[in-house]
Amino acid sequence: MADILFSIEDHVAEITINRPDKSNALNAAVREGLFDAFKRANEDPECRVVILTAAGSRVFCAGADLVEMAALGITTPPPDYMPVLGKNVAMDKPVIAAVNGAAMAGGFLLVQMCDLVIAAQNASFAITEARRGRGSPWAIPLTKQLPRRVMTELLVTAEPMSAVRAHDLGFVNALAEPDALMERARAMAKVIARNAPLTVRANLRMIRFADDMGVQAAERVADEIFQEVYLSEDAREGPLAFKEKREPVWKGR
The missing domain is CATH 3.90.226.10 (2-enoyl-CoA Hydratase; Chain A, domain 1)
Incomplete structure (x- = not known):
């Protein structure tokens, strides 16, 4: 085995x-x-x-x-x-x-x-x-x-x-x-x-950076981390799915 x-x-x-x-x-x-x-x-x-x-x-x-x-x-x-x-x-x-x-x-x-x-x-x-x-x-x-x-x-x-x-x-x-x-x-x-995979991953990265540095420095890094999320297809899919009363289809991009 x-x-x-x-x-x-x-x-x-x-x-x-x-x-x-x-x-x-x-x-x-x-x-x-x-x-x-x-x-x-x-x-x-x-x-x-x-x-x-x-x-x-x-x-x-x-x-x-x-x-x-x-x-x-x-x-x-x-x-x-x-x-x-x-x-x-x-x-x-x-x-x-x-x-x-x-x-x-x-x-x-x-x-x-x-x-x-x-x-x-x-x-x-x-x-x-x-x-x-x-x-x-x-x-x-x-x-x-x-x-x-x-x-x-x-x-x-x-x-x-x-x-x-x-x-x-x-x-x-x-x-x-x-x-x-x-x-x-x-x-x-x-x-x-x-949940949206890009957001989940970005949250993990933010938490890990916060563990390793002060709050203010981690906040600056968090802004950079979430830029990819905000500009993604998934970021548009989430509100659209809510508007259309359906489950979102995440693409991870």
């Missing part, structure tokens, strides 16, 4: 880590498969939204495959060791993490890098590197996603945070019963896919 499953339907790509017997740990095959799957989704003109999930009902991803890591003698991971959206993987479409269980270490990273998160009620989140003598420099974006003391707690205790608490803190967008997780994630993806 493939370690990564990929499918696309109705403008929604689904990427599934498929090593449930190994806690969906990130061995070389999984990491390479994720690189390929994200690239495929980003380059497919039919894809407007991506859902990242994992097989099984207990663990979303336990992080790095420590058995493989020990065998290879990996010390400092190279820059291309893990696929990280916006860092070493280009992705201009929204990515929804559908978290079906425990997301630990590198599994936490996979959730952290996504734009939206739907979690099963029994899911949990942990940065466990302190238990293994490893490092988590990738956790820096959490300074924009969680309160400082919560981030500190996760890093220094290595204890898990429940999905309910993560939702209360705004790290998770919505909770779902385990057997309804994918239904909930697909419903959100369907809503996004119905």
Whole structure:
């Protein structure tokens, strides 16, 4: 069986880590498969939204495959060791993490890098590197996603945070019963896919620039980002469809 499953339907790509017997740990095959799957989704003109999930009902991803890591003698991971959206993987479409269980270490990273998160009620989140003598420099974006003391707690205790608490803190967008997780994630993806793709992508770019710079500088960049949107065929199609009382037909141009 493939370690990564990929499918696309109705403008929604689904990427599934498929090593449930190994806690969906990130061995070389999984990491390479994720690189390929994200690239495929980003380059497919039919894809407007991506859902990242994992097989099984207990663990979303336990992080790095420590058995493989020990065998290879990996010390400092190279820059291309893990696929990280916006860092070493280009992705201009929204990515929804559908978290079906425990997301630990590198599994936490996979959730952290996504734009939206739907979690099963029994899911949990942990940065466990302190238990293994490893490092988590990738956790820096959490300074924009969680309160400082919560981030500190996760890093220094290595204890898990429940999905309910993560939702209360705004790290998770919505909770779902385990057997309804994918239904909930697909419903959100369907809503996004119905919207104008150029506007959705521009909104993502604006948010990412705002994360990396001050408000005033980000506002100037946002004006530039949306020029393409305002001048597009889709920008004329939206009001016209409203006037004609029909669903818009987006062309992405």
